Amino acid sequence: MSELNALTISAARDKLRAKEITAVDLTNACLDAGGDALNVFAVRTPEIALAQARAADARIAAGDAPDMCGIPLGIKDLFCTKGVTSQAASKILTGFKPEYESTVTTQLWNAGAVMLGKLNMDEFAMGSSNETSTYGPAINPWRRKESNVDLTPGGSSGGSASAVAADLCLAATGTDTGGSIRQPAAFVGITGVKPTYGRVSRWGVIAFASSLDQAGPMTKSVRDAAIMLEAMSGHDAKDSTSAEFAVPNFEAALTGDIRGKKIGIPKEYRLDGMPDEIETLWAQGADMLRDAGAEIVDVTLPHTKYALPAYYVLAPAEASSNLARYDGVRYGYRAKLATGEGINEMYERTRAEGFGPEVQRRVMIGAYVLSAGFYDAYYRRAQRVRTLIKQDFDKVYASGVDALLTPATPSAAFGLGEMADADPVEMYLNDVFTVTVNLAGLPGVAVPAGVDAQGLPLALQLIGRPWEEGDMLNIAQVLEDAAGFVSKPAKWW
């Protein structure tokens, strides 16, 4: 495959700087890559892309070329982009064109990156299969062997995952509240990073659960993730939870040397009924790191089993508050009212018609657990359990462990519609290995490491120490090199 759209960020950067290709060529290759059958784009922005590409070429010609200069990206629909519809894949934000640009995308455009369009996702990032989107689900470019059943790319950053895996862009932004970058990255065989809470500004990213949300890169390699994460990171006065730390050169941290690193294997992540293939992959991953000179140690995170129930109290509680702003007054959709109907009918019908079923459920659960009489029993208790979950990690890291190795997901990608009759709680189990990381505010990365018997990608997750994304990515790079995952989905779209 020699098409330019199949390049990694690092390869494209080197070719752009060597003047072997232009940003306009690269952008055109992405614009011509098609992929409509995958339903990944909510909106395409070719005019913006070409204007940015021409500007990038001028910068490169002038010798001013940051790493991301001229790199065509897809942007999750959750990011506000000035003058370009930003709907969080919800009907309630129909036609919303922000008057402002999110900090993350501002930094990317300032670094010379190119926007190809906005990408499909689960509505308000609530979902693990992209099936709650008002645009209909994005489709995974991967298929099971000898099957033409459409599979989910995971969620909520499903469009970002599919777009990167199918080479419709070089990389994409995602956001991760309980696993929404790492689970889709795992389902399509790409790299996805959830940074430490506070590393990346949340300003201009449509809020789901503010104490858990972080944006991060979804890329074709660990090196690309390091490059793009650096461009997305940094203190922002407009986000009061953004950390005032200098951003390290993450790419420079990729030395490939992990001798003496201590990698923890948390025993609580060994689930009953977990597929053997995932168990095997996990053991192989540990062997790869051991072969590279790391020390593998067993560790315990005793409150792991309570992470999902705590998350499903806290995230809906925060969502019910954040989503209160969608009331039919300031932006987006407003229900048509009959004569004599007043403001309460406007609120209640706008939200009933504008929010999909999963968002409605979560907003109602959130309102319920925050209501008088239940606040202490649910919300406050969940906040205390969250403290215990974080303390579990603190203890492990205090014992000298550098990172933890776990599976990324409890299964490979499943078929679209296969979970339609399942209990909502069954869908929540997709996040079982990822959600602890959000609750503890830690960095995590999903790295593709193999395929299952059906030929679908499987991934491992590394969880790093707070603010040590560079060290975590260095270990991820070793895993990537040792696993040698280079498979691409056979093109059918």
Add this chain to the structure above:
Amino acid sequence: MSIDKETARRAAHLARIAVPEDELEKLAGELSGILGFMEQLSEVDVEGVEPMTSVTPMRLKRRQDVVTDGDMPKKILSNAPDAREGFFAVPKVME
């Protein structure tokens, strides 16, 4: 704990989401399932544990209480479903 139709009605009202009468029973079932899942939290001994309010040990930042931005009513109203004379317009609130 399982929640009944009346409690489901209350949750829907708190969330300002209209739910048709004939769907309340189903909603109560779904919400009960989710709350049942959360019940596991009651097994945890949280005696003396502080509720987490900030995941990173940072102090909430402060700044001078001054106007830093503003004077852009057109932009503020540009996405409103109904804006008139520089205001958001809503149905009559009081008789």
